[in-house]
Amino acid sequence: MEPSLASYLALSGILFTIGAVGVIFKRNALGMFMCIELMLNAVNLTFVAFSRYYGDTTGQLFVFMVMSVAAAEAAVGLGIIIAFFRNKQSIDVDEASILKN
């Protein structure tokens, strides 16, 4: 007895919701970054679940692609966070308001 496809999709949807709400609620850039990683993982779960239920390798291949893009995003994003911290001595995203007014 295996859990149905719907339960995997529900888990993925709940994780995506938590990540999306977290991006808006979090104030520091690192927290937002980690919430984005959580959303990427939720999408990966749907890919793998569909791959299992339709017997297709393509889903797992694209999970691999998503992971590569997430690694590239981590490298660039953390570089931006360090550069931002060097200028402002804080990683609070509310501080990034030079373009305001």
Next chain:
Amino acid sequence: MVGTALFFLFAGFAIMCAISMVYHKNPLYSAISLVGVFISLSCIYITLAAPFIAAVQILIYAGAIMVLVVFVIMLLNLDDDSGPNRLKYLYTLGGGLGVVLLAQTFFIFYAVMRASNVPSDQTLSAGKTLTIGQAMYTEYLLPVEIVGILLLMAIIGSVMLARRLAQPQLEIVVERESELRNDEQ
């Protein structure tokens, strides 16, 4: 039966860790909770007959990306968050977005529940490293090459971003730049 029990165990652990990640103010606690999410998702991938993806999940996410994040947290040496002085409408916006996404999730759950679905028989070969590797280097060669170029760009970009250009150096660069422009005119 065992599959269902394992699924609910790991799903509950993943959701609890995700909530704890959003709840904690200290970035280090958030990072540790996120590692919990990654590990439980990796266990779910194993129950979905995808051992390659499960291994890669541990290696790339829990291994590489989270080590990088924890390294940055330690490097910046952050103090705790101050009180909430954030714009109020953002909380309303976030709550509304959460409700809409949850409603969507339950809609999808019931829509997919009605359709009868049985795991395919071919799945045992679909998750194997051999099958994935063959697909990667024959049918999907172009996306793999594009991802390679993307990673190269990310390496160069992150080095350029993290490089500290000292003030005198910056002045020299700006002067040379303006001299070059004058020469062209």
